[in-house]
Amino acid sequence: MHYVANGFGDDLDSPSTEQMQSFLDALPLNDIEHGAAWCVDADGNCLEYEVGGNLTYEHIGVPARHLAGVEKKTVLKLWQLLVDGKFAEIESEPWQSGVRPTPSTAEVLRHEEEMREWQISQDLEFYDSLGAEHGASRCRASTCERRTVAHSVFCRSHHFEKIKGRTCPFVH
Ligand SMILES: [Zn+2]
Known part of the structure; x- marks a missing residue:
């Protein structure tokens, strides 16, 4: 059985694609410490996304690899491939082995922009409430x-x- 979990201790067994999407969307983009969510398949292979944009792929028997500057829609696509067992398609991403790559300036800026937009939508919700x-x-x-x-x-x-x-x- 596959599941998703996050840095806040929430988890969900056998989520549908829509549930995985909601799970990702619920991550607060400004919480680097807890803002992570991962999907694990029945064998324990894992794809962990951090709100900073890093995706870590831990396939059993293979050292962890990374993708930097990943967008949430890509995370969702890869999570779905993971739970479907389509490893060859996951492998087609430009995974980098070794230490986690430092995001480029463009990626950092894009993340900051995402964070601003997220903050404004949160603030507006509060204001209107x-x-x-x-x-x-x-x-x-x-x-x-x-x-x-x-x-x-x-x-x-x-x-x-x-x-x-x-x-x-x-x-x-
Ligand atoms: Zn006033």
């Missing part, structure tokens, strides 16, 4: 003309800043 500014009183922040959201003395933007400790990127 605060609801409308229907409060009876003005936001407590000085010079702010907006009204409060529920359960707060601040408007959405100032409540966001208070909770997150950084400038709110939204004004809507």
